[in-house]
Amino acid sequence: MTTVTMSCSFVPLILNQSSLPFLSSPFKSLKFPAPFWSPQKVKMGPFTVSPMGFGTWAWGNQLLWGYQQSMDSELQQTFNLAVDNGINLFDTADSYGTGRFNGQSEKLLGKFIREFEGKKRIRDDIVIATKFAAYPWRLTPGQFVKACKASLDRLQIEQIGIGQLHWSTANYAPPQERALWDGLVAMYEKGFVQAVGVSNYGPKQLVKIHDYLKARGVPLCSAQVQFSLLSLGENQLEIMNISETLGIRLISYSPLGLGMLTGKYTPSSLPSGPRALLFKQILPGLDPLLGSIREIAQKRRKTMAQVAINWCICKGTIPIPGVKTVKQAEENLGALGWRLSSDEVLRLEYSARESPQRMIQNIFQTR
Structure with a gap:
């Protein structure tokens, strides 16, 4: 399986960070005497992927994650660490990046893959899952295919692993929805993507698009949904059951609740930026949940983040926690x-x- 073709889509013990000196060159891979975990993979459509992927929302996002170009060296080391330790699924989107850094996430991911110095077999096994935004000016299948071509250019690859519709327009522009579905079909038939997926689809819309794509001979590979101990509701459980029945792999984004489940923040110690307001509203009601995560983490000699991510894996999903530092990836x-x-x-x-508080749902999430 080769999903990334070049043209020239949280052992269980943590190592001490002091044993991970930053390398003099940002293009060298971080090497370890043994991997963190036995490289067991799971099936997702035509792919065999790691049971956890990494999300790249922060790569280029200044507003929420404080991205600066000076971070690129460590981002590449973070990528190398992940790949060297068996991670082969990376999620991105054409909308990731703010202002002049629009599309930066895809650009960096493509660059890091090209400059990865490990074995070619490992590099070629990487699955890129990128999302195409349902912008209001993307009204025809052709415009959606054009968006896919633009992502291919930024990534500098010939075929994307999974091309995903970032959100449904069923809530506010139903006529646009069918054009976007036909756009997914077209990019699949043209060979621009190896598989297709969706994001932020509720149970009813998920069944509809699955049936529509199936009738066109296009299998629906994956469905992304906000899924964590902080966003566990009937909607998520219904999506999980439908995905299992239809053979769709569920990808859980924000498995750490934007960082609220890591135990690193309290109502008196909040993150900088827009997250602070959200955390201030939700954290005071999370004592029962955070207390249980903390007790299990201590008993297991894990971190709270590792427990929260492992729970997502135990539920049969593939979590894609975001990473922007070597420490986070480790x-x-x-x-x-x-x-x-x-x-x-x-x-x-x-x-x-x-716990009386829950994570707010994505505004584009449908029923």
């Missing part, structure tokens, strides 16, 4: 190679229900 890799017990999973879910 911690996230520690979520692999072990499993929460069924009792621990139930305890976490009970505590989630006992």
